[in-house]
Amino acid sequence: MSANKKDLRAYLQDNLLIGDGAMATQLYRTGVPVGVSFEELCLSNPQFVHDVHKAYYDAGARLLETNTFGANRDALSRYGLEHKVTRINRAAVAIAREAAKADAFVVGSIGSILAGRVRQKAMDEFRDQFEEQAIALIHAGVDGLILETFLDVEELLLAIDVIRPLTDQPLICQLATLEVGRTRDGYTLTEAFSLLQKAGADIVGLNCRLGPAEILRSYERVQVPEGALLSAFPNAGRLGLTDGEYAYKSSPEYFAESAKRLREQGVRLLGGCCGTTPEHVKAMADALHGLAPQVRVNPSETENERPSLSSYNVRDRQKPSIVERVKTGTTIIVEFDPPKDLDTEGFLQGCCELHKAGADSITLADNSLANVRMSNMALGAIMKSQYGMDPLIHIACRDRNLIGQQSHLMGLHALGIDQVLVVTGDPSRFGDLPGASSVFDVTSFDLIRMVKQLNEGISFSGRPLKQKAQFIVGAAFNPNVRQIDAAIKRLEKKVEAGADFIMTQPVYDAEAIRLVYESTKHINIPVFIGIMPLTSQRNAEFLHNEVPGIKLSDEALARMRKVQGEEARQEGIKMAKELLDAAIPIFNGIYLITPFNYYAMSVELIQYVRQKSSLLQASAQA
Incomplete structure (x- = not known):
């Protein structure tokens, strides 16, 4: 030029x-x-x-x-x-x-x-x-x-x-x-x-x-x-x-x-x-090279209307923990992100639909990617008390010092929320308040141990708590790495620290699902394999090229390049079902991650898992 x-x-x-x-x-x-x-x-x-x-x-x-x-x-x-x-x-x-x-x-x-x-x-x-x-x-x-x-x-x-x-x-x-x-x-x-x-x-x-x-x-x-x-x-x-x-x-x-x-x-x-x-x-x-600029064409402005939550009536019920359920059959955890604003209606509406479709537990991230979202503890309490849902709350090491972490966990105990996933958390400087401090008083290994210490009725400082907590503690696992052996050793340390179950990052090909199974089958706690449907070519390329911990197969990228709009979301669901076909026979735990709060996609996949699992069970009994 x-x-x-x-x-x-x-x-x-x-x-x-x-x-x-x-x-x-x-x-x-x-x-x-x-x-x-x-x-x-x-x-x-x-x-x-x-x-x-x-x-x-x-x-x-x-x-x-x-x-x-x-x-x-x-x-x-x-x-x-x-x-x-x-x-x-x-x-x-x-x-x-x-x-x-x-x-x-x-x-x-x-x-x-x-x-x-x-x-x-x-x-x-x-x-x-x-x-x-x-x-x-x-x-x-x-x-x-x-x-x-x-x-x-x-x-x-x-x-x-x-x-x-x-x-x-x-x-x-x-x-x-x-x-x-x-x-x-x-x-x-x-x-x-x-x-x-x-x-x-x-x-x-x-x-x-x-x-x-x-x-x-x-x-x-x-x-x-x-x-x-x-x-x-x-x-x-x-x-x-x-x-x-x-x-x-x-x-x-x-x-x-x-x-x-x-x-x-x-x-x-x-x-x-x-x-x-x-x-x-x-x-x-x-x-x-050789291309001329294009004239900017602004988009038209549209507003999205949201239906009322009043039509949803979910029966309240007591449930066994996901660890107990996974021993007896296919168990589904669905991730649904808390809102970034003060409007809870759409979030609760999505939770209701997921619950009605058959999600065993809805899991709420703890300000994932260091972006501020509504308190998952507050939303979990509403889900449990008002709608009878079973929340699984993420706890990041990033945002709270040891005082705050123990106080937070004691609050969860008081609310009857006892399923948690301990994660490290993304550094604050990469989120929407980059001037905020990242605390990281402890690692995820340490925090898992300390949560299990509360189950013994002992505080972080060693003081007796008069009651024992009953936390079921999950650990995160990223199989999308070059050195899977090193990742497994890290996972084994989390199990040694007291983790009760494992949730993986999303995987995008059947070979990776089998690799996770072969690499973790010696671990004697449930593994929930992560599946997140793609929504578009751009979503696929973004995840593959820009998001740490996620890697797509060449086939997945190629398939998403061929479709657009609603057809792309349908292709994403189709690909997710193919992955579920590979996962359900070898994993009792399925972890569905809802993209962009498109809960209808997760609803369809929940129904597919239930149908597929029933057919496999009937076939095994025949």
Whole structure:
């Protein structure tokens, strides 16, 4: 691509433009240790920074961001470098210019000063810092400024208010959302983009936090203001721990396909954020080579109506635990996520349908993926007391210290909720409140032991509790790893700690189901095999490329590529039934995971399991 250096805005009217990828990822790969100021390298080791810029340019990037994301006074003060703001920013521009050729734009990167922290006071004090950094970048000769990774619209508006009077150069303004379609401070993307454009943003978009699939979903729902140019710099999926290493999952090939889809949404400036590499950038550049931008077409706005819960009347009854039930026949656990808002009607309606269909227990996650949801203890109490359902409550090590954990468990005991699943929990910094602390006082092994200690009538501190709890404790197992033997050893440690049953991550081929069976058949506690139906091609690709702990077969991906809409969901159900055909003869425990709260899909699968199990039982008795 040949860039018209006169003006970035004019260039984007008629052309697609490829931006660069993550600076920190590449610096880390070259040996720069974590814990240093990457921005200070512009002074102490400029060749490192130059080489990263050059690698992205050679890969096809024609918009390079300066290595100044955290080159503000607040961030640099953590390293005692607050007096070097101007020097670092000016040096960063010179390095990028030297690495880029004449056909590339160089834009000055300005990051959020809040940087994910919870706002505790007024942001007016940030004005001087934004001004200081922007002036240094503008005077050093950038082609525009990119204000990126702002979780709060209000902070980004403040930055624009400070910077717009300083220059008429292009402003690229990118938010980082924690969930699809809404910012941390409560604005919809439609509202946010409109406010940013009115404030003086030339290009609006999203970067960081979300991978390609979720950014694409965001753009499919948003009303982009007329005349606004659109950008997208997604992460390389979600950062997760696999085989003992933290890594981003999305491949360059996946980024190439995602770039085409983002182009269809009217995105004209495409790059990468955390975890992306020159290989990701090259894949996007090759995929879009020779293509013109597409005109943005906003979606129509629709509202979903929800039927009343009043028609549901579920009989209250006492049930044996799932561990007791699984000994006598096929037992079904269904996961159904608590709501992210204060409206419980739709959630309880779904629970009622699942219960009526024959779910033995409904399991509620504990703020999965570190995203805030309604208390699973409160919802479990409503389900049990008002509707006679049997909840299974997840307990994450992440959110509560030992005081909170024991108090929480004592509360569950008082409510008569005695089935729990102990999980580690995803780190808070990857959720929708990244400024929150991750507690992790104990590991999942430790917490399993401590829950079983309550069953002996002894508190975490060793004090007698006058009564014994009766918790049935589950442990999680991820079979979607390269080294299954290591995963089994970890699982055996959970069994030694006192786990009563096991629930696996979803698996997506019959061979994997048989592998789980062969690998766990020596363990003398029930194993509930995880099955989660796919809903679309994009859902399949998102799970495979972006979600840690989930791996799809080539066949599953290929089948979902052939269908769309309702036909795709039906294909997802069909594939899940095929997996159940392989699982039911060898597993008495079935763990169905409801995707996107589509409880009708789980209802159909519950009914299928019941029918299939009955046929097998009748055949065995004949």
